[in-house]
Amino acid sequence: MVQRKDKKTNKWLFDISDGVNPVTNERNRIIRRGFRTKQDALKAEELYIATHCNKAISSKSITFDMLYEMMKQTDITEEKKESYIKSQEYSYNKHFKKYFEKANISKLTHSDMIVFRDVLLKKGLSNNTVNKQMILLKKLMNVAVKKQCIAENPCHNIKKLIQKAPVIDFWTVDEFKQFLTLFKEEEEAYRLIFLIAFSTGMRIGEILALTWKDIDLEDESIHVTKTLIRGTKFRSSSPKTDSSVRRIAIQTSLVRTLTKWKENQQQLLAPYFKDTEDLQIFQYVPSFINYDNVRRKYNNICKRDSTLKQIRIHDLRHSHVAFLIHNEEKEFVIKERLGHSTIKITYDIYGHLYPSKQKEVSSKLNNLF
Known part of the structure; x- marks a missing residue:
C-alpha cells in the first residue's frame, strides 16, 4: 500500500x-x-x-464513513430499493456524519449510544424518528462486528422509546381553500402540487415523481407507480409498498386545471425541451422541483396568513382522508386511494376520525325490549 x-x-x-x-x-x-x-x-x-x-481492517483506522460505505455497498448488492438507500444516506449525513467524525469505534460503549439518542431527542425529533435513527446506528455497528473491529454491538439491549399515538392534524375544505388564496400567479406549479395532495391523498414523493404519462386526462385518473428519489437528478423508484401502486380517480375540475397547466408548461419549457411527456408535470424551469423546494415554498406560503392553522405537508394526506370520512366514503375505497396494504392500517391511523356508532347500537337494542 x-x-x-x-x-x-x-x-x-x-x-x-x-x-x-x-x-x-x-x-x-x-x-x-x-x-x-x-x-x-x-x-x-x-x-x-x-x-x-x-x-483485515484495523479497529484504530476504521471510521464511521467506512462503516456507512460498507453498509451501503451491502444494500446495493442485496438490491435494496434505491429510495431506501437514499433515505439512509440522508439520515447518515444529517445525524451521524459530523457527530461520529472523530469517534474511536473500538471504544464506543452502550452508554455512548444512549448519549447519542439523547442528543437526537434534544434536537426535537419525535420518538418514532429517533427509534429509526437508532435502528440505523445498530445496523452500522453490526458492520463493525462483522469486520471484527468490535466484539459486540453496543446498541444491543437498547429498548425502543415509547411511541405515542400520532396526532392527526388536517385542514377542512374551507381551510384548504384559504391556503390556496395565498399563492401568487407565478407559483401555479406549487399550487398544483398541493391541490393534488389534498385531492388524492398521495404521498409527496409519489406526487413529485409524476410525469404526464402517469396522468390519464380522458379517464380522469392518476396512475401511481413510483416515488421520487432524493438527489440532483429527476429519478424515481418503486413506491413504498406493492399496494402503493394504484390508480386514483380525480375530479373533473382538477382535470381541467391539469390540462391548462400542461399547455402553459409546454410554452414555458419550449426553449429547453421539444417534448414534455417525460418531464415532471410540475416543472416550469429547466430543473425539476425537489423535496426541499416544496418544503421551503410551503413554509413560505403558510407564513403569509397568521390565521391559517399550521399543519405539515404530509397532513394534506390526512386532510384528504378526513374529507372522505366526513362524506361517509366506504373504508375500502379510502384504503385503495391511500395505497394501504390492509384495511387494518387504515383503521389504525384514522379509526378515531370515524363517528362513533355507540348511540346507534344502543338505540337498536332499546327497540328490542
Missing part, C-alpha cells in the same frame, strides 16, 4: 495490491489518482480497502 505524488498532475494517488488473480496469475493492482493531500489519499485508500478488498 503506497501513497505518492503523481508526477504528471502533482496530486496524490494510492497504489494497492489485492492479491493475485487466480486466472491470469497477475497481481490485482488498484490505483486511484487526484487527491489534494497525502492524508486524503490515505483516507481514500483505507475506505477502498474496507469496501472492496478482502483485507
